[in-house]
Amino acid sequence: MIQTLVLDNGLRLVAERLPYLRSASAGLFLKAGSMLETPGENGLSHFIEHMAFKGTQGKNARQIAEEIDLLGGNVNAGTSKVATSYYARTTDKDLRRSLQLLADLTARPAVKAEDFEKERQVVLEEIAMEADTPEDLVFNLSHRAVFGEQSLSRTILGGRDAISGYTVQELTRFMTRFYQPANAVLSVTGRFEFERLADWAREAFSGWEGGQTAEYPPNAPLEGVRTLVMDKDTEQAHLCVSYPGVHSLHPDRHALAILSTALGGGVSSRLFQRVREERGLVYNIYSMPAFYPACGEFIIYAACAPGKLVQVLDLVRQETDDLARHGLQEKEFEQARAQMETGFVLGMESAYQRMSSLGMNLLMHEKIVTPRETLRKMRAVSRADAGRVARDILGGDAKYAFVGRQVAKHLKKKGIAIDGQA
16 A cells, blocks of 8 residues: 655655565655756766765764664665665664664765765766776767757766866755755655654654755757767777657657567567677677656667677667567567566565655656556557557667777778767
8 A cells, every 4th residue: 555645844755565574665765866967066966975974963974884784774875867865675673763864864964074075086986987887988978969968968977077176065055955855755665554654754854844846957859860989998899879768757658668678678689689699799788768757768788899880780770670660570579568567577576666666756757656557557558559669769860879999980981970079
């Protein structure tokens, strides 16, 4: 049973009681991510997530770490383009303490200058690690190709120069604006009594005030074909082929997910079989949809030897063109839909996954999307629906991103125009 409650300070509580468990998962979701940042704020959402574990008004970093270990579960946080989340997975007897810890991290921060400078270096190391990860780089480049200068093109970590230049005051102002109860959702699933849970939430988040709610800025994929290249001394060339997708509540989102599963979602998918199994050109190749509040994208990723880059790209184009013209065959459609359904059902057996789904849907869409509703819509997708989505999406203009050693040379040899180099 899913229940909701708005606390006196505006914090929304959504809870699903699962009495057959002896555990509980709790998460605080804030509408703060790179999509909501201005160019002069890029990376601050992620920076704040780091700072939350450096100290609160009543605890230093070591005391926070010791409390996390005492809970014996899993306490962590993450930042995406659309949200920052803090979560705890514990036994049901530790739920009250985990809520208190989540409140300390988010509602009672203590940003000290010395901690700020230490964590700045940690974030810079994370940026350096990303710079050494070409798969991350090609996805970042792909977002730039699709969204240009819009906020969805910005990286979650931010740039080295930006992180190096931020002050404590800038980080605090940003946090004051976004870390407000009206801009957050507390989601809990597992073993508990709802009334007692509500009392614990009121107790934990007492004194947290703020009625401002952030709005997601408009973003839309750019029109036309665009190709961006980054020259990097890597053993493999990495590529992304991206198409405009659909937003996170679009009625075609389940059809697109099934299409993606058939194209590049498993070992029987078209791309895996054609490019890896039959031709031996790649180790890793897959496709994935990304759903945002008002738009989306559909991405195909692969990595191969630089000299095989154009060959892999041609094979990807052949498969997408075939899907756009002819859609999915009956057998592969049924296999993909069954794979999606099974994966979803297994995922919903996790209290954490249920908690995360409830929290993110309420945060992003102001509504609850139940697992039963999702499963019903997934099962309602027809092969004709998947074919129509394939024509609409794969029949449009693609954006291309390439990262690797001398990839521009290989592309130019085949007459592929390049619009920009990073």
